[in-house]
Amino acid sequence: MDPQDTQGSARVAGEPPVDVVCLGESMVTFLPSRPGRLADVPAFERAIGGAESNVACALAAAGHRTRWVGRVGRDGFGDHLVETIAAHGVDVGAVQRDPRRPTGVYFRTAADRATDAHEVVYYRAGSAASAMSPATVPYDTVADARVLHLTGITAALSDDCLALMRALTAPRPGRPLVSFDVNCRPGLWRDGPATAGPVLLELARRADLVFVGADEAEQAWGLGDPAAIRAALPEPAVLVVKHGGDGATVHERTGPSTDTVVHVPAPRVDVVAAVGAGDAFAAGFLSATLRGLDTTARLRHGHLLAAAALTVPGDLAAPPRRAHADRLAALAPTAWGTLQLGPGWTGDDQEGRTP
Numbered sequence: 001m002d003p004q005d006t007q008g009s010a011r012v013a014g015e016p017p018v019d020v021v022c023l024g025e026s027m028v029t030f031l032p033s034r035p036g037r038l039a040d041v042p043a044f045e046r047a048i049g050g051a052e053s054n055v056a057c058a059l060a061a062a063g064h065r066t067r068w069v070g071r072v073g074r075d076g077f078g079d080h081l082v083e084t085i086a087a088h089g090v091d092v093g094a095v096q097r098d099p100r101r102p103t104g105v106y107f108r109t110a111a112d113r114a115t116d117a118h119e120v121v122y123y124r125a126g127s128a129a130s131a132m133s134p135a136t137v138p139y140d141t142v143a144d145a146r147v148l149h150l151t152g153i154t155a156a157l158s159d160d161c162l163a164l165m166r167a168l169t170a171p172r173p174g175r176p177l178v179s180f181d182v183n184c185r186p187g188l189w190r191d192g193p194a195t196a197g198p199v200l201l202e203l204a205r206r207a208d209l210v211f212v213g214a215d216e217a218e219q220a221w222g223l224g225d226p227a228a229i230r231a232a233l234p235e236p237a238v239l240v241v242k243h244g245g246d247g248a249t250v251h252e253r254t255g256p257s258t259d260t261v262v263h264v265p266a267p268r269v270d271v272v273a274a275v276g277a278g279d280a281f282a283a284g285f286l287s288a289t290l291r292g293l294d295t296t297a298r299l300r301h302g303h304l305l306a307a308a309a310l311t312v313p314g315d316l317a318a319p320p321r322r323a324h325a326d327r328l329a330a331l332a333p334t335a336w337g338t339l340q341l342g343p344g345w346t347g348d349d350q351e352g353r354t355p
Contacts, residue, residue, distance in 0.1 A: 025129030026050030058283035098128035133160035180207035270342035276315035
């Protein structure tokens with residue numbers, strides 16, 4: 001490890017192990033003050049963004065013990081990230097501060113990420129997070145967790161980050177359950193999907209639980225059907241294929257060569273900003289998994305936390321109280337099918353029903 005790196009202790013002696021460790025880059029994000037092109041937006045509001053830290057914050061808000069493992073610059077933006085994530089109840093004791101590399105930042109427009117009007121500009125090349133490696137991230141910072149949550153974004157940051165991802169997903173005695181969100185971002189990869197596809201497939205096949213959008217599976221691997229994706233990913237015990245507003249499908253291994261397949265539609269959502277939903281879905285599904293809930297309930301909790309993120313402007317949203325979420329997740333199929341959620345729904349009795 002670089003002698004100029006600084007790192008806190010990952011765990012206080014005598015404390016119970018954390019439920020989930022999330023490892024990856026978090027950045028300061030600047031949200032536009034109004035819709036329009038980046039060239040026309042006069043001002044931005046500072047927030048934070050990062051797939052893995054988003055999941056850690058959402059799980060902490062849902063009542064779980066979480067730790068974020070990352071690397072930020074020894075700068076004001078790094079201070080802001082660490083302080084903000086800690087304020088969400090996440091353990092940041094294993095975060096490293098890099099004296100020579102900056103904290104990443106990015107700017108985005110208010111438009112839906114799926115439209116051509118959406119713009120996002122990253123200033124992350126050479127960031128502190130890109131220096132994460134097996135040498136700079138001790139395994140004991142993640143080893144005491146019940147679940148280790150990773151995403152494909154980290155693998156794209158640098159060769160050292162890819163080496164770290166391979167080390168963390170390698171089989172070893174006592175390894176935490178490895179959760180992997182494919183999160184295919186072609187713009188981060190040299191040669192785009194041609195480079196990303198094989199690496200993301202390799203990492204996904206080494207995980208225990210995989211999240212992937214049908215659209216990104218099509219982009220990375222030329223596969224959009226859940227059964228075809230499962231055929232390419234036979235190793236994970238649980239595969240979650242997300243279909244956006246159409247819901248999600250789980251393939252869960254129940255025998256040496258058999259799966260149980262469950263599909264749950266997503267509730268209707270009055271979308272405020274189409275960002276952060278994938279991370280929130282992963283957090284909801286992981287929360288329900290940690291609680292030992294059945295497959296349908298896990299998917300419904302994923303949809304509910306995604307709906308919480310979709311009905312606020314930023315990446316992070318306060319989840320519904322657990323009793324509220326449990327009540328909605330237990331609805332009969334017909335009632336679930338008529339559920340419509342809008343801004344403010346996470347407060348008790350704020351959800352609506354369609355006719």
